[in-house]
Amino acid sequence: MNKNDPTFLGTVSAVSGASVTVKLAESLASGLAIINGHTHRVGQVGSFVRVPQGYQDLYGVVCEVGATVAPPAISPDKIDTGRWMRVELAGEAVGSRFERGLSQHPNINDTVHIVTDTDLRKIYGYGESDQVSIGTLSSSENISVRLSLDSLVTRHSAILGSTGSGKSTTVSSILRSIVKPIGKDFGAPGARIILLDIHGEYSSALSDVAKIFRVAPQPGENALHVPYWALETNELLEILVGKLTENQEIAFADKIFELKNAAIQAQNFPGIDPRSLTVDSPIPFSLHQLWYDLIDFETMTFVGPQRDKPALNAEGNADTLTPPQYEPHAMGNTGPFLNQAAKGIRRQLNLLRSRLLDKRYDFILHPGQWEPRTDGSIESDLDVLLSGWLGHEKPITILDLSGVPSPFLVRLIGSILRIIYDALFWSREKTEGGTLRPLLIVMEEAHRYLSPDSGDMALSIVQRIAKEGRKYGVGAMIISQRPAEVDETILSQCGTLIALRLSNPADRGRVKGALPDNLAGLMDLLPVLRTGEAIITGEAARLPVRCRITLPSEEHQPKSTDPKVTEAWSRRRIAEGYDRVVASWRAQSTTATVADRKIVRIPVQDQTSTGEE
Incomplete structure (x- = not known):
């Protein structure tokens, strides 16, 4: 391989299992390389490298840079501190086909190269229909990051990050990328996604692609009812x-x-x-x-x-x-x-x-048209309920649980998941079942109801979904700011991890323990990730990647942004009515009013000219 190639990084100096130590070339002084008109950062933790092996190429991710990576046999006074990298190999490409895993290992002095857009096309297979673009590489913003939709749904996933790290925006962006990518009318019009919205954040962000059910519905929304008699x-x-x-x-x-x-x-x-x-x-x-x-x-x-x-x-x-x-x-x-x-x-x-x-x-004990009379007769059966949740014309269903009493929340979530899973389990051989039309269940604030101390109702059914859901077309996406409090069995079954900024050592330790790849060095970046930046690894990502998630447009962002304190406090106070505050508190509704103001509107007709002066 010609070492004057602009993609050349260095040579292999040591190999241990899937870990490769690379000595960087002396010519790389600036830390930047310009290839085909695009700028690439060299030696960045989280970036990709390629190791040619004749008719095939090995691909890996940079996990550590610096003197500590140098082989121990080298004398400390001879180590050039900026000239060493540790790479974790993750897959190989034979011709144009990429596969995870390794059939061979590199040799000493094999050349190592920057991964370009052409290489990424091999890895991600841009022509494949199951690839969903969710963002760009942090080290090269002209290269998009794509996930396998099949693996993301069937092998389960987890989006983990501290409060303020961009979790809600990431969830909204990924769901929109699945059902309505930028520049397209629809990407997956037949998708079935149910989002359990604990704080009422997503209704405004996804209203154009979602049907919304709420305990206290707003205009244009549907009442949430859960028939008690459908539970065990x-x-x-x-x-x-x-x-x-x-x-x-x-x-x-x-x-x-x-x-x-x-x-x-x-x-x-x-x-x-x-x-x-x-x-x-x-x-x-x-x-x-x-x-x-x-x-x-x-x-x-x-x-x-x-x-x-x-x-x-x-x-x-x-x-x-x-x-x-x-x-x-x-x-x-x-x-x-x-x-x-x-x-x-x-x-x-x-x-x-x-x-x-x-x-x-009332939403569960007096469930509207599903409430039985004293003789057991009902106005509507469960087929109407399931059709409303799963069979409508929009790809996403949002179940807004923000108005549910807190002590009752865990039991309600368990009840909803039980109804959905049992229905799809027993209909797995029908076209409406999960096998022929899979379902993704997105569980926001999962640590509140999936911790070992939260009780058995929600935990047991989600454990069952995590272990068996793949066979029946039911996928889970776990969202949490405290992964250390999420049941270990559930987290270990998540084949794809999307880790945003995490500061707590216990949370980072849980994420490291659940990783399928030996990426401890990459996970050390978690405390310093930017808002909206994530490390993605697992089944849906063909290579572990540090990614900048694409932000939705402002009108499609969830209601989870920080208040603008300086702007709000700098304005002079206006007349305030705390009777409205009490009215909303009592009504358990953000739109409640003190008085019902009835305004009678009378149409006004223009006077027609008679032609007289």
């Missing part, structure tokens, strides 16, 4: 009444099974055979009726010689949650007598009634 019984009972003893759980489960069985006897639900019914089957039943039947049994008293005649004074009403009235029990042998078969669940039933009356839980 143990999860539902944990939401409704908390922890139960085994006997108490059996009392609730038996009554739920009875109500579900009565519902399928009265109505023809497709796909259900009464002989295959279980307490977890997604069959509608009325919580009002459940409460009424159980409270009636618990409070019932008896009179008569055989103690078998109910001492009922007034019937209650299930619809209004009015309990039946019985004569109070008395001491002695005259009665009325308590129901000796009562299960001791009166306290739990009082909590259930309180939940049903609490407006904050």
